[in-house]
Amino acid sequence: MYRRAVHKGQSLEEAIRAQAERLGFAACGFTRADAADRAGLDLRRWLEAGHHGTMGWMEARADHRVSPLALWPEAKSAIPLGMSYAPASDPLALAGQPEVGRISVYAQGGDYHKTVKKALKALARFIVEQVPSELKVFVDTAPVMEKPLAQAAGIGWQGKHTNLVSREHGSWLFLGVILTSLELTPDAPADHGQHCGSCTRCLDACPTQAFIGPHRIDARRCISYLTIEHDGAIPVEFRTAMGNRIYGCDDCLAVCPWNRFADAAAANRAFLPRAELAAPKLADLLALDDAAFREMFAGSPIKRIGRARMIRNCLIAAGNSGDSALSAAIEPHLADPDPVIAEAAEWALAQPGVSSSRMQAA
Template structure:
């Protein structure tokens, strides 16, 4: 086996130098049950319109399904713990709520750059072949992170860390090196059900199980058509993602607010006014969300979300901004505007 304690200690030190908050190692076959759980979840249709989850299920089920030569998986965590309370805008209907992870730069580019730097260091030190991934390939990041000792998958299905709460971006390095592995982390959720109770759309049919079709993060980001009527009121003023189940986790009290400049909140994204957002055209939308993950959903889907939020606001001052979209050439936007008009004037 490659990697005596000196190498692993040096690897952790280099990861910390690069800005990673956590590192763990597991074998490529550490989560044999993950494939069966994934297939059941897909068979139940819980992935909604995320067809890529189904089309590459075999590769996602196991690291060796993606790359047969992999022997070890190095999992890295980067903290984005917020200093601001993600739930502070509840009830402020004139403002939109954007998920914490999108308050500044898109994390993919930053973390992938750091993963590549750490990978180059490892090759120089110990050789081997490797591949790096950050939410851009069929990789079961959360089960692998739990197997690597970074934390455990909580009842909200996301990773929970004793040190960083629910606020870790995950990245993976697959390597042909046989590295010493870390102990999996024990589940520390206990009897707590705060994340289950907090979900505004009852997206958890059972603890540790998520139905994406009911999740506001999925509906506001991945879902392309009109949001089903039963979920429009529960959306409240959420216009991109939802952090409720993450925010209420008691383990967050141990999380220190991230000081990473790329993740520090941009003031214009932490409490944006719906009246201003509803006036965005494509060029203004791209300018406002330059470098942010929000940009990938496009202006029409974003305006759709803002219209539902406007309808929930009870703010009659938003009527002119809503009316401007009644004649939209996008039927989804026009439908959302009509719903918002009816909701505001009922």
Template structure:
């Protein structure tokens, strides 16, 4: 169907097709609907709050606006896929010998699931509406959260993540850039009010102010993006978190409206990732790591970073039974792993 023959309800048909493909949220924004994004990104980068994530700065000019990445774009279709958990994300906080993995990483790799659905929607859109398009999920230089807010999916909360009235904090975001002129939605309105639960919940005080995040202090950044030794000042606060952190999301009151039944089945947690034993993680070699985390977003951090994280958690566990495997890791080929193991042994009160 050529673009000029599009039916008057075309935007409603887009939303219906998106729902058919597993998206629980779909909205449309003009490509220039989030004009302050570039300014805020520039300030954040200028303050160095992106830490080791150098790719954020390297493609700043592409991230600042949709047109910065693709000048021909006229509209953005923002989409959300639910991964709302059935269990309390904070339930393992006191189980020191078990590792805590962020909810989003306990199931199938969201990149694959969301990208497949985006491509299917893109093919439908090209057939039914014409025009050119590009699809994006997470890895591209796209600022999904301000675009999702502009498209009416929700608002960026004080923890800087998107919050939806219907789905809380548990949405994977994707975007389709298109040359079509589509009717935009009303932008999401901030409904955080006076609540500061997410700010108070952060174990490492990663929020210098509401709506501002210092990634260098964020446990998700430290356990996933940061490749070197984790700074000593944050190790105790990390507790038993070995991949990511859900604390600021989990305490958001809007999550009471998020139904786990809405979550894509692909994101149901794998049994071995819901509460892994630190002893098992500390014993992983490269082959074992690849086997355990095949098909998971965790696979991208590699064995060394995961074992480093598990060693930090072991040091916080109080479990001296982990010392023998930590002793072996003191001789690990990776100096970062070896240092983390030595720290953990000392923390457990065992002399060298």
């Protein structure tokens, strides 16, 4: 196959890596498009067990998700890429501040979908300029299994918490994939068993015991799933364990020993935390109407869950706060026409340390 090197003596793969770095990617690897097909079998078993909960979109496109070739039969190679969002501070630092809501590190800055996809498209244009070819770009909204492909390309390995872990960037990588009709030289895959060893810190850290074993998670118990994907009342059995987490959960990622190698200076500046999202006060969030919610979370991945889920999450956090000062912010939601919100407010006001003036009057 003909390849035009960008510089004399430079391979196409080397040129792509260099351009990926210029575009803000911290990791770039190459693998065959069918390199992660075994992961598709694991996905089918996971779906059959119902561990995806109410995420019907995963089941709806499972036939495409099991293999890139099912999505695009002409694909020959995959180029998984990672963009760092390594935090400068401890993601668990707000655990002892019940009056504020904890937002997952990945959602405190700009929407990664837009940033990663823009860079993927720019890299795709660069590749076509070097060698005319067919390409498709994917972020995690498409039915492509980025993590298994990234492991096959040597970017990192799927830890026991099922997320990707990198030697250089720890647990803090946003992933994207370019599928191409080009035959590219594959990198050596990463071996998850070799790098995690006997460590179980991620499994032990889960507040709701969502892991049913190493590399196996029941999403229905996961706080990230419950606060982001789940539409409806949050099961009572998980509410206390949620603490003040109102969007996602970083616990299993944050405790990974490999994070000591992650350099916050390598993080893309688009993901730097916005001041209003780093430690938002629950009282302020509970006062948001629809317009204020959209304004506050404009350009954030949080916007997609809508105000109702955010208020629901904040009411659970307020109930866990033990702070009677939050009762005034909770009470107005007792009359909310949404029964999920009204019930969450009633639950919050019944928790130890949180009292309602209405309840006292009664």
